[in-house]
Amino acid sequence: MKLYNTLSRNKEEFSAPDGTVKMYVCGVTPYAPSHVGHAMMSVIFDVVRRYLEFQEFKVKHVQNFTDIDDKMIQAATERGTTTTELAEENIQRYLDEMDALNVLRAHEYPRATEDMPKILEMIEVLVEKEFAYQLDGDVYFRVKSDPGYGKLSRRTQDSLMAGARVEVNESKEYVMDFALWKSQKPGEPAWESPWGPGRPGWHIECSAMSVSHLGETFDIHGGGQDLVFPHHENEMAQTEAYTDGTQSARFWLHNGLLNIDHDKMSKSVGNTVSVKEALESYSSDVLRLFFLSSHYRSPLVYSDENVAAQERAAERLRNALEPQDKPANGAPLDPQPYRERFVEAMDDDLNTPRALATLFDAARHINRGREDGRDVAQAQNELRKLAGVLGLTMHEPKLAGGADIAPFVQLLVDTRLELRAAKQYELADSIRSQLAELGVTLEDTAGGSEWRQGRT
Secondary structure, eight states: OEEEETTTTEEEEOOOTTSEEEEEEOOOOOSSOOBHHHHHHHHHHHHHHHHHHHTTOEEEEEEOBOOSSHHHHHHHHHHTSOHHHHHHHHHHHHHHHHHHTTOOOOSBOOBGGGGHHHHHHHHHHHHHTTSEEEETTEEEEOGGGOTTTTTTTTOOHHHHTTTOOOOOOTTSSSTTOEEEEEEOOTTOOOBOOTTOSEEEOHHHHHHHHHHHHHOSSEEEEEEEGGGIIIIIHHHHHHHHHHTTTOOSEEEEEEEOOEEETTEEOOTTTTOOOBHHHHHHHSOHHHHHHHHHTSOTTSOEEOOHHHHHTHHHHHHHHHHHTSOOSSOOOBOOOOOHHHHHHHHHHHHBTOOHHHHHHHHHHHHHHHHHHHHTTBOOHHHHHHHHHHHHHTTOOOOOOBOTTSOBHHHHHHHHHHHHHHHHHTTOHHHHHHHHHHHHHTTEEEEEETTEEEEEESOO
């Protein structure tokens, strides 16, 4: 099994000598509902975990919530609530939405505000070792104290300054020095510290949470490509300074970004599609097929057209799992070649497009075998198992309450046809419009009306 390591810019053989994989994934900042870009990241690292477990590794999966930072404070102020209440609301919403997407719950979900003792201890050690310095109640990491700074993003310290999100403070020793602790401003939440009341900087939060929950060295650090710099670069620098040069993560995995209209989807920009909106139109299998149809390191463009194209793909897989309608009298289908091709694809840096192509080939093989009277039960079981490695449920689309959508939609479609026959066109059109709002598309044919879930 090989994984692409952002640190080395190469595919490297992955192993865990004791059979246990410790994985830390940077989670969301819960200042607003999550969007489908967050969903894609969560699905990708869910598949990483599922495949590792399929290969019989024991995985400890930790995903954090950054529940205190500038955006949290600003959003809470605008809403007239506290950062704690805002975080609680959006964290629970995120977890519910990930459940709906069939994303396995992480084993631990640390929050920055709950690891404050470790944050303060790490900053104190960095100050004592002169990797950091105090300035008017703030504490900054001394970037020039780290000769390897820039090794993750592969840029020099000077080139990193171009376009970087640098906090302006003319008193800093060096413009690239970043905040470990921020002194309290009027009206802001604060914690006591040796440097006065304040709150942690963004990067130190993840260092403290990863060390607290996984130790000084762990196996996989994951997140989106937009986190390589400055977040992960700074996180690596301060963690390894704290641990006297001990390597923090062995593998750094970064997924490509989800774009909309060729721009990165971002809550701060406002060009987002919420997870809630996506789940109102598409099943978890359709969304997962969309996310996994491209290699995880490649960018992906979100549109209704691109997502809806996966409806038929999901249906093809489900159809292959339909029970045999006539007695099997031929030799059983051998699923082993498809299992081997699936593993080969996933071992090559989690090549999910190739893995999916293997599943569709297996589905065709099963359909042909079923028509020929072959015993396809073993092949169907293997297809279901491999699909499960990608988190596909292979269930029919569901309504929000968990009921099968098909009987309800069909009832409305039949009612619409009766209304049209009775020339009640206004009511018939109303049903069509309401179905469209639920993401159900109707196509009128000579033989009646056909429907599918997913917008056109």
